[in-house]
Amino acid sequence: MAVNLEADSKLMRDNMHPATLNAGPVAKTARADRADVKVSYEFFPPKNEKMETALWDSIRKLELHNPDFVSVTYGAGGSTRERTHRTVSRMVQETNLRPAAHLTCVGSDVSEINEIANDYWDSGVRHIVALRGDPPEGIGRRYVPHAKGFAYGSDLVAGLKKVADFEVSVSAYPERHPESPSWDAELDNLKRKVDAGATRAITQFFFEAETFLRFQDRVQAAGIDIPIVPGLMLQPNFQGLKRMSDMCGVRVPEWYAFLFEGLNEDPETRNLLTSSLALELTASLFDAGVRHFHLYTLNRAGLAVSVSRILGRHSLKRIKE
Numbered sequence: 001m002a003v004n005l006e007a008d009s010k011l012m013r014d015n016m017h018p019a020t021l022n023a024g025p026v027a028k029t030a031r032a033d034r035a036d037v038k039v040s041y042e043f044f045p046p047k048n049e050k051m052e053t054a055l056w057d058s059i060r061k062l063e064l065h066n067p068d069f070v071s072v073t074y075g076a077g078g079s080t081r082e083r084t085h086r087t088v089s090r091m092v093q094e095t096n097l098r099p100a101a102h103l104t105c106v107g108s109d110v111s112e113i114n115e116i117a118n119d120y121w122d123s124g125v126r127h128i129v130a131l132r133g134d135p136p137e138g139i140g141r142r143y144v145p146h147a148k149g150f151a152y153g154s155d156l157v158a159g160l161k162k163v164a165d166f167e168v169s170v171s172a173y174p175e176r177h178p179e180s181p182s183w184d185a186e187l188d189n190l191k192r193k194v195d196a197g198a199t200r201a202i203t204q205f206f207f208e209a210e211t212f213l214r215f216q217d218r219v220q221a222a223g224i225d226i227p228i229v230p231g232l233m234l235q236p237n238f239q240g241l242k243r244m245s246d247m248c249g250v251r252v253p254e255w256y257a258f259l260f261e262g263l264n265e266d267p268e269t270r271n272l273l274t275s276s277l278a279l280e281l282t283a284s285l286f287d288a289g290v291r292h293f294h295l296y297t298l299n300r301a302g303l304a305v306s307v308s309r310i311l312g313r314h315s316l317k318r319i320k321e
């Protein structure tokens with residue numbers, strides 16, 4: 001029997017969008033025409049068997065939402081080299097996902113990086129998120145490039161492009177990288193990475209849509225024309241989030257901290273607040289024209305599924321069931 005895909009997808013759209021006259025921002029996003037929306041999911045490599053089972057449970061759920069790509073982080077100083085490789089290779093072998101492996105300059109000389117990159121290419125990985133990384137002594141310490149390594153993100157991008165024709169994504173910082181002396185230096189650095197071959201930048205997390213949108217304006221004004229994809233952090237543990245923000249130079253707005261005040265022993269309320277704030281941020285960015293969202297999943301599917309759904313990344317399989 002011939003399948004009428006157009007009628008089928010119209011039926012699904014109608015089913016997904018019951019008429020709502022007075023929809024709020026989140027519901028409006030869920031009702032918008034979103035054929036061009038992309039999501040990508042970031043994971044970290046698991047440390048033990050229990051974490052590995054939880055990660056793969058999340059991957060299986062999120063896979064159904066057909067992400068543009070998924071990425072796997074690389075531990076500080078290369079500490080997860082094998083685990084990152086194993087996770088990404090398993091994604092290539094066992095799923096239809098398009099995985100990207102994060103890779104940093106720290107702790108490896110050029111020949112080691114080339115070897116890692118060649119291994120990725122040989123195992124079918126075609127996308128690398130290329131980063132400088134932080135000093136092995138910890139974020140905030142003085143960064144000293146490896147004597148025989150790549151010094152900065154832009155050097156790594158150029159090096160990877162010599163190994164093979166990888167798709168390369170890089171980082172970007174809506175509030176500037178903490179070591180960056182000025183906006184000019186920040187944008188020059190991003191431009192160097194683009195000139196070296198990067199075709200997408202994924203941002204550090206942030207709390208307010210305006211922070212991202214102002215940054216996007218600066219990038220465009222500097223003549224940089226690659227997509228800038230907002231990274232959305234889905235971390236409900238406020239204390240952990242605050243610590244991470246302080247370390248990475250991300251400003252936590254007063255109103256945000258106030259909302260979580262006194263909730264240390266109340267994970268349920270923290271989860272609910274985190275969900276509604278993530279959905280609201282997503283809706284505001286969507287309303288401003290953003291069409292690709294990178295979700296820091298922390299290896300948990302729940303909230304990433306909710307954000308994906310309001311962006312129209314329903315699991316088609318589930319809808320049909």
Ligand SMILES: Cc1cc2nc3c(=O)[nH]c(=O)nc-3n(C[C@H](O)[C@H](O)[C@H](O)COP(=O)(O)OP(=O)(O)OC[C@H]3O[C@@H](n4cnc5c(N)ncnc54)[C@H](O)[C@@H]3O)c2cc1C
Binds near residue numbers: 134
């Ligand atoms: C999306 C995303 C994913 C990340 N994933 C990981 C991960 O998997 N593993 C990990 O360890 N870390 C990760 N990080 C963190 C990242 O490694 C740190 O933020 C690190 O401090 C900077 O890396 P970068 O690639 O942004 O650096 P770069 O783009 O190289 O810039 C770092 C700093 O150096 C300056 N700089 C650049 N070039 C020069 C130059 N030639 N001379 C002088 N100064 C220069 C820049 O202005 C900037 O201040 C990630 C960050 C983001 C945003």
